[in-house]
Amino acid sequence: MLDVQGLHKVYEGSGRRTEAVRDLTFSVAAGELVCLVGPSGCGKTTLLKCVGGLLAPTAGEVRLAGRPVDGPPPGMAFVFQEYGRSLFPWMRVGQNVELPLKQKRLSRQRRRALVADALESVGLADAAGAYPWQLSGGMQQRVAIARALAYEPEVLLMDEPFAAVDAQTRAELEDLVRRLWRERGITILFVTHDIDEAVYLGERVLVLSASPTVVREQLKVDLPDQRDQLHTRVNPRFAELRTRVYEQVQAAKRGR
Amino acid sequence: MGVPPARRTSGMWGKALLRLVFALALPAVLVALWWAASAGSTNVYWPPLRTVFGVFPDVWTGERLRGDVLPSVLRLAAGYTAAAVAGVALGTVIGSWRRVRALCEPVLEFLRAVPPPVLVPVIMLFAGIGDTMKIAVIASGCVWPVLLNTVEGVRAVDPVLAETARSYGITGVARLRDVVLRSASPQIFAGLRQALSIGIILMVISEMFAAGNGLGFTIVQFQRGFAIPDMWTGILLLGLLGFLLSVLFGLAERRVLGWYHGLRASGRRSP
Numbered sequence A: 001m002l003d004v005q006g007l008h009k010v011y012e013g014s015g016r017r018t019e020a021v022r023d024l025t026f027s028v029a030a031g032e033l034v035c036l037v038g039p040s041g042c043g044k045t046t047l048l049k050c051v052g053g054l055l056a057p058t059a060g061e062v063r064l065a066g067r068p069v070d071g072p073p074p075g076m077a078f079v080f081q082e083y084g085r086s087l088f089p090w091m092r093v094g095q096n097v098e099l100p101l102k103q104k105r106l107s108r109q110r111r112r113a114l115v116a117d118a119l120e121s122v123g124l125a126d127a128a129g130a131y132p133w134q135l136s137g138g139m140q141q142r143v144a145i146a147r148a149l150a151y152e153p154e155v156l157l158m159d160e161p162f163a164a165v166d167a168q169t170r171a172e173l174e175d176l177v178r179r180l181w182r183e184r185g186i187t188i189l190f191v192t193h194d195i196d197e198a199v200y201l202g203e204r205v206l207v208l209s210a211s212p213t214v215v216r217e218q219l220k221v222d223l224p225d226q227r228d229q230l231h232t233r234v235n236p237r238f239a240e241l242r243t244r245v246y247e248q249v250q251a252a253k254r255g256r
Numbered sequence B: 001m002g003v004p005p006a007r008r009t010s011g012m013w014g015k016a017l018l019r020l021v022f023a024l025a026l027p028a029v030l031v032a033l034w035w036a037a038s039a040g041s042t043n044v045y046w047p048p049l050r051t052v053f054g055v056f057p058d059v060w061t062g063e064r065l066r067g068d069v070l071p072s073v074l075r076l077a078a079g080y081t082a083a084a085v086a087g088v089a090l091g092t093v094i095g096s097w098r099r100v101r102a103l104c105e106p107v108l109e110f111l112r113a114v115p116p117p118v119l120v121p122v123i124m125l126f127a128g129i130g131d132t133m134k135i136a137v138i139a140s141g142c143v144w145p146v147l148l149n150t151v152e153g154v155r156a157v158d159p160v161l162a163e164t165a166r167s168y169g170i171t172g173v174a175r176l177r178d179v180v181l182r183s184a185s186p187q188i189f190a191g192l193r194q195a196l197s198i199g200i201i202l203m204v205i206s207e208m209f210a211a212g213n214g215l216g217f218t219i220v221q222f223q224r225g226f227a228i229p230d231m232w233t234g235i236l237l238l239g240l241l242g243f244l245l246s247v248l249f250g251l252a253e254r255r256v257l258g259w260y261h262g263l264r265a266s267g268r269r270s271p
């Protein structure tokens, strides 16, 4: 579904040259949920923006369903790290979710249905008339997720979406992502720096090295499909996997 | 639970009444002071306020309102609207492209520094002394604050919002209408508000230079004819007009920028 080949990204400007991503190659199968973990500042956002067509890679290629990505593809939705700033504060929640659909030239009826359905599935059915800034942080992130869902993407890119919410909300949102993924069969590429989150959510975890970034390790998460916060996290296999990822991330931070 | 509806509405009315009292208290005091201080005045240039109020209805008859105030207001509306449209359009273009901005910035700074009334004689050369001249004067003075504020507002679109729009394929007209202009609207409105007071000043000044009617023209006529109380009524009317326009502007702003005031009050911008 998604193929990243030899991705290389160098930021140039103001006399500084930063090699954010050195050489990344991996692929994500259709309907898979893959988590990317890596130390802070290792180029996760850069990678995701290249995948989403928001940044042009310096070298290498990203392909979505065989076609090269050279701009934001219509089958892809992005959930940003800074959720508070990615919602349009002058629009109500419902309008925020609807705006991308207008651009897709869907009929009003179809738009209404998609908006209602998306808000319903993130548990915000009665917040459609509120402004984003009237909502809590966790609710705002749900709105961002609902907007992505309503867009009916084949691939959903999520950049540390829960980094700024409290632990309780975070657990709820993780379960929400798992549920939506199972129900809708979307392909999800989920970036995080939280090792537990990566193991809990993913079918596969890619560990990235420190900048300049390469894929350090790929790990299949062989936990049962049905996961819940209580039991999965005390599963011995979960502990093994998280130890494994933890070691890799630590090694990555030391830069070896 | 909760307050019975009757009491709640009476509370609401009470609040509105209180706001009204607050808004009118100081003007009332000032008028009272003026009234008292001028009561015994025998200075012809400074007549008692009572006299001014007394002649007001005789001066500003329906005919005068139609023949002098209405043309003034229409010219103001035309000049201001032209300035607003041109300022927002040009400002959006300049603010959107760094190259254009670098090219235009020095010229804009220069033109902005020229006091608009100075342009009146110049514009008279080109546009004559008719309505066109007055509208051009008003527009040429009003356009700068709108233009410069629009440039700033358009430049300052949050990069995360811009990227969000791009990732969802929101481009072209939709991007302009639903993202860029909305995001810049607080600054645009700040510019429009400055432009409004400049517009009123220029409306009067342009009529003082050369005109056959209008509020500024009438005031000058009264002054030349030593109809001093009448002149004062004109100044009062001008003040009232400015106040009324400012109130209308405030209402429009509240409607368009409701989200912005709410956002600021919520104090919860970004995580």
Ligand SMILES: Nc1ncnc2c1ncn2[C@@H]1O[C@H](COP(=O)(O)OP(=O)(O)OP(=O)(O)O)[C@@H](O)[C@H]1O
Residues within 6 Å of the ligand: A011, A012, A018, A019, A020, A038, A039, A040, A041, A042, A043, A044, A045, A046, A047, A081, A160, A193, A211
């Ligand atoms: N626009 C830019 N211009 C120049 N350098 C940049 C730019 N964006 C990111 N970088 C650099 O690229 C590197 C990777 O940044 P990136 O934001 O992709 O990391 P990240 O893994 O997402 O970090 P975090 O975990 O803090 O979100 C950093 O060294 C950063 O300084």
Ligand SMILES: [Mg+2]
Residues within 6 Å of the ligand: A044, A045, A046, A081, A159, A160
């Ligand atoms: Mg990041």
